[in-house]
Amino acid sequence: MPRGDLFPEIGPFETGYLPLSGSHVMYWEQVGNPRGRPVLFLHGGPGAGAGAVHRRFFDPDFWRIVIFDQRGAGRSRPLGSLEENTTPDLVGDIEMLRRHLGVERWLLFGGSWGSTLALAYAQACPERVMGCVLRGVFLGRKPEVEWFLRGMAAIFPDAHASFVGFLPEDEQQDVLGSYMRRLTNPDPTVHLPAARAWSIYEGSCSTLLPSPETVTSFAQDRTALGLARIEAHYFAHDLFLPPGGLLAHMHRITHIPAEIVQGRYDMICPARTAFDLAGAWRAARLTIVPDAGHSALEPGIRRSLVAAVERFRNGR
Numbered sequence: 001m002p003r004g005d006l007f008p009e010i011g012p013f014e015t016g017y018l019p020l021s022g023s024h025v026m027y028w029e030q031v032g033n034p035r036g037r038p039v040l041f042l043h044g045g046p047g048a049g050a051g052a053v054h055r056r057f058f059d060p061d062f063w064r065i066v067i068f069d070q071r072g073a074g075r076s077r078p079l080g081s082l083e084e085n086t087t088p089d090l091v092g093d094i095e096m097l098r099r100h101l102g103v104e105r106w107l108l109f110g111g112s113w114g115s116t117l118a119l120a121y122a123q124a125c126p127e128r129v130m131g132c133v134l135r136g137v138f139l140g141r142k143p144e145v146e147w148f149l150r151g152m153a154a155i156f157p158d159a160h161a162s163f164v165g166f167l168p169e170d171e172q173q174d175v176l177g178s179y180m181r182r183l184t185n186p187d188p189t190v191h192l193p194a195a196r197a198w199s200i201y202e203g204s205c206s207t208l209l210p211s212p213e214t215v216t217s218f219a220q221d222r223t224a225l226g227l228a229r230i231e232a233h234y235f236a237h238d239l240f241l242p243p244g245g246l247l248a249h250m251h252r253i254t255h256i257p258a259e260i261v262q263g264r265y266d267m268i269c270p271a272r273t274a275f276d277l278a279g280a281w282r283a284a285r286l287t288i289v290p291d292a293g294h295s296a297l298e299p300g301i302r303r304s305l306v307a308a309v310e311r312f313r314n315g316r
Helices: 054-057 087-101 112-122 143-148 158-167 175-183 186-206 212-219 221-236 249-254 271-279 298-315
Strands: 012-019 025-031 039-043 063-068 106-111 129-136 256-263 284-289
Touching: 012 298, 025 087, 039 054, 039 087, 039 112, 039 143, 054 063, 054 298, 063 087, 087 112, 106 271, 106 298, 112 129, 112 249, 129 298, 143 186, 158 186, 175 186, 175 221, 186 212, 212 221, 256 271, 256 298, 271 284, 284 298
Parallel strands: 039 063, 039 106, 106 129, 129 256, 256 284
Antiparallel strands: 012 025, 025 063
């Protein structure tokens, strides 16, 4: 029977730093069974970084769990750097990490932006992917970015008013550009307040029910700076995705088995996107969680994710 909730807390059996192109250095860790089946965790954002709780979606007796912080995020260095920070760069980083660890093929597990990056990597390297578990799907299309910047005001008018109201009135017509100018300003007294305003907006809209703990975690300086600066950078460049976007290249991976978990009331990445992806993926199974929003840690989402991983363990 599938497990109902997260596995117990566990530490890594190996950690390291991997030099990348430019000035970037990637933090990575391995958790669980060194001889187990490899699974790669891809965090959201872009720029949010991974945490200890993310190790707990996987049975450590069975899985060899690989977790890393993407360029500019979390424990990777330098924090918030936009130099050579694009989706193709991140795809190349994953391949570098795979070769460094001697992994032949792995299961991909990613939510939100992590689902975007999982799709981009799988389409670039389908022979390296045994399957995908995706949550809160984001395809990086213009309407999805516009929804985040403006559309969520229909559901969270108070949070959106604070997000836009952080900016001077004469700059509120260009929310993304105005935030970008502040987030890329070298002065911490300029970029940190902007980062907190952006990140708190996202955290406030991430759960079905209000979660002060979620908002507090999003408001922390390191989390906020990596998330807001890198997310705005990617939004301003159409997520650095190929012409036609990810759906145009699904023929490369439609044979790869996938589990898609989606909160019915996800306001960061509305369910329509997951439905569109499932419709283009014959080997995918879509699970709509009826009482959840966006966060991977909401009860229904985390139970469904653990169950999805267990199905891969048991051959689906």
